[in-house]
Amino acid sequence: MKRPYYLFSNGRLRRRQNTLFFEKTAGERVPDDQDESGASSGTPTGERIPFPVEQVESLYFFGEVDLNSKLLTFLARHDIPAHFYDYYGNYTGTYIPRDFLHSGRLRIEQVLHYVRPKRRIYLARAFVEAATYNLLRVLRYYLNRLEGERQQHVAQAIEIVKAERAGLRETQEVAQLMGIEGRCRDAYYQAWPAILQDGPGEAFTFTRRERRPPTNELNALISFGNSLCYTTTIRQIHRTALDPTISYLHEPGFRRFSLALDLSEIFKPLLVDRTIFRLVKTGQITRKHFEPHLGGIYMNEEGRKIFVQQWDERLRQTVYHRQLERHVSYERLIRLECYKLIRHLLDPKQEPYRGWHMWW
Structure with a gap:
């Protein structure tokens, strides 16, 4: 079975026939904004880690890795995307092979659903409705596990979300939906x-969501987790054949x-959020897994490794799908959502899209 590979060490990625080799190099990585030499990632240690290309679903580069155009051509031939992160764990970009699943009709329908206001607002509203519903599911899960003032704070948040959701049906502007x-x-x-606010989680303070840069540990966790979800x-x-x-909700740019x-x-x-709660509440992630830089707080390499390990386990976790009558992984749920969107785009009257709702 194919799976993503996460590379944290510095080194060089090579290929030999149908096998990828990661050759580790020695030396501490220098922050990207402090090294403009363009030099190679370090001195080879002689350690080589092989992994058959048939097992690779995608590659994540968190370390400083050298590769060449032949390697990228090889990845494209096997339809393996590569995602790159900088020294501080910020997502920087994706190398994605050219489309191998083409559908001219679907591309046309995607554009038509964007340029026709009623069609676009329907999909944008469906995304917001499903996203906010899932927020409520998380809040209600913890509401029943808390007491006193903590329970009241969660209950207040639930009432605010419910009140905001009540206005979704009448909203006719994408900007209002975003609001x-x-x-x-x-x-x-x-x-x-x-x-x-109990156990290891008491060490983490959080008042509001802040990005670019994240100003505390929880904001850093959210930013890193959101980039992995993206x-x-x-x-x-x-x-899929989607472009x-x-x-529809976010403006194409x-x-x-x-x-x-x-x-x-x-x-x-x-x-993302349930992964963060688990890591923080169990003490797997602590304040030692963060470091300050240029007015912000970022996860260090050890913290990112812990997060990615938990993330990978969560993607492989399964749940019983009532319509399919079988267990599917959390990651597979995203693919199924793409298929639902495709069916709507091709025949909105026969297969109207409804965003995925948590049922457990």
């Missing part, structure tokens, strides 16, 4: 201190796969 989604998330994040969604979209640059932003909103509560 509803943003206010729901603000209320949701306000409940986080109550959820985490790249995971890109991978799943790439396995990842044509979106330059240098981003905006459809992945739309779809990942639905799965962040399950994949």
Whole structure:
């Protein structure tokens, strides 16, 4: 079975026939903004780690890795995307092979659903409705496990989200939908201190969501987790004939796969937020796993390794799918969401799209 490979060490990635080899190099990695030499990643240690290309679903580069155009051609031939992160764990970009699943009709329908306001607002509303519903599911899960003031804080957040969701049906502007989604998330994040306020979680302070840069440990966790969710969604979209640059809630723009932003909103509560809660509440992630830089707080390499390990386990976790009548992985749920969107785009009356809702 294919799976993603996460490379944290410095080195060089090579190929020999149908096998990839990662050759480790010695030396401490220098922050990207402090090294403009363009020199190779270090001195080879002689350690070589092989992995058959048939087992590789995608590659994640967190270390400083050298590769050449022949290697990229080889990855493209086997349809293996590569995702790159900088020294501080910020997502920097994706090398994605050219489309191998083409559908002219689907591409046309994607564009038509974007340029026709009623069709676009339907899909944008469905994304926000599903995303905010899943926020509520997470809040209700913890509501029944808390007491006193902590329970009251979560209950207040639930009422705010419910009130905001009540206005979804009448909303006819994408910007207004984005505003509803943003206010729901603000209320949701306000409940986080109550959820985490026991055991190891007491060491983490959190008042509001802050990005670029994240100003505390929880914001750093959210940013890193969201970037993993984004790249995971890109991978799943790439396995379909959908164009990842044509979106409906987020405005299509330059240098981003905006459809992945739309779809990942639905799965962040399950994949990102529940992973963060688990890591923090069990003490697997502590304040020692972060470091300051240029006015922000970022996860260090040890922290990113812990997060990625838990992330990979969560993607492989399964749940019984009532419509399919079989167990599917959490990652597979994203692919199924892509298929649902495709069916809607091709025949919106016969297969109207409804965003994925947590049922457990």
